[in-house]
Amino acid sequence: MQMLKQAFTLWKSERHHKGTILQHRLILFFISLAAFLIFAFALLLMLFGINGKDEKALRTYFDNELTHISGAVYDDSGRLSVDGISMAETLAASCDSFFVGYGITAEELPANPDLIEPLLSGQMQTLLASMNSRSCGGVFLLLDATVRPDAENAENSRAGIFLKKTQPTSTQSVGVKNHYLRGPAQAARDHGVELLGQWSMEFDISEEDFFRDVMDTARQNKDLSLSRLYYWTDRVTLKDNSEAGFLLCVPLRSRDGTVFGVCGIEVSDRMFKQLYCPSDSTYENVFTIAAPADGNLLCAAKGMIAGNYYLTSNRIAEDLTCTDVKNGLTQLAGKDGVYSGGMACLRLYPSGSPYAEETWAVAVAMPDFLLDAAVRGNSLYLIIIILFLLLLSLGISVVISQRYLQPVNHALDSIRSNTYVQGGSEYLEISDLFDFLAEKDQAHEAQREALEQEKQDAAAIADSAQLELSRVVDRKRKEVDPDAYQLFRQNLVKLTPKEREVFDLYLAGKTAKEIVVILDFSPNALKFHNKNIYDKLGVSSRKELLLYAALMKQEGIKPI
Structure with a gap:
């Protein structure tokens, strides 16, 4: 309705003007171009149908994605295995020192439940450092002992720690929040880690036989190194945990050969989706699945899925069998569905x-019912026709522009050369533009004169302010002890990097409360850094520190 009102207003204006309204010409141009494009698009759909990519491009896509993702899974699993072994060696050495300090052996730990909590608390720093230095969903430590040996179900209760990371692919500690799923609550509080809602004191391993299996296997193979004894579980969800994942399990072995627990790293479901989702720039509804394999059987129910649109929040609850090859792609068939793509086997050990x-195997696939739509079409013909239509549209646009927009070009030329005059065009819009520009020129000239006067006034004010600033700085310099100021400048290089961060934030005007939040300090830690800064720089207060820094800025010297 609004457009009709505007058109009617323009028509009435044109009746009282001898020229032609340019908007009518532009409307004619766009209507012609739109009609041509709509006709061409309809013809294209009728003749060919736009249904996707051809078979060769589809095979190339799956080959590239499978090579890339399977290589990434293999490399990441190897890197995490090495990291897990290193963490196990560090934790075992720390536990051995604890055993020696308390005069017990690793084998005697279950008989000393009162020592388990201090033992676990002593491993928190190693676990936090391990989690924050790598991409992972979490890290864990499980001891073959319980703090409540007389409790009900004690045979399935095991003491330990499980830390979870909010951003599993991040290797930075800033902005990443750690959570506490299992372990002594006091250890979490001592290290500022927030307890999850599913937190519990100990692990319930009644449904997690792999913990016992890893320890039993290590006890049966005492001569093997840890690099031969690590184990990757299939998709597991710990009891009372809301997220599934793969767990790397490495046995903990003391110096005397006693296997007293398991530690490891989690690849969470969220981390898997973030790292191994196929590219969606070419095809939609493609997903990745990593799972144990047995011959031509992919145990998909034990694996994890990363997808774009299809199965993004679901998983395949049945095993898939590699069957025929369709359109050059491997078919994975189950009772509830058939999928086509590619599969590559991996050796993790x-x-x-x-x-x-x-x-293990990694597969990249899409639902079979979508495959036919993806392989139909003649891409080359489509590309040629589209290019031809684009060139034809370009030619038509150039001709129409030259024919109907020529008055605009003449008007622009007159504006550039400043030869336009009020009412000097046969077109209403251009005449109005000339009138508007003439009025603007007059207003601009008046404004320029006013600004010039303001500039002169501002320069006089600036000179006066600069003179007053120099007087203030000279007064402050007279109040400062020259020797103390010189000592302040010389001792700046003695600040540690962390003290420099605190010093810079004070210079930026931050308060102590703000600095504690920015640097993730405790108040006591900030007081400690404050004392060191004041002692090294020879100042007694923040006011004196900022005064010296202001003098250095006035002299053109950067404080740090």
């Missing part, structure tokens, strides 16, 4: 490992 015969 080295030769000599008790788990060396276990095989």
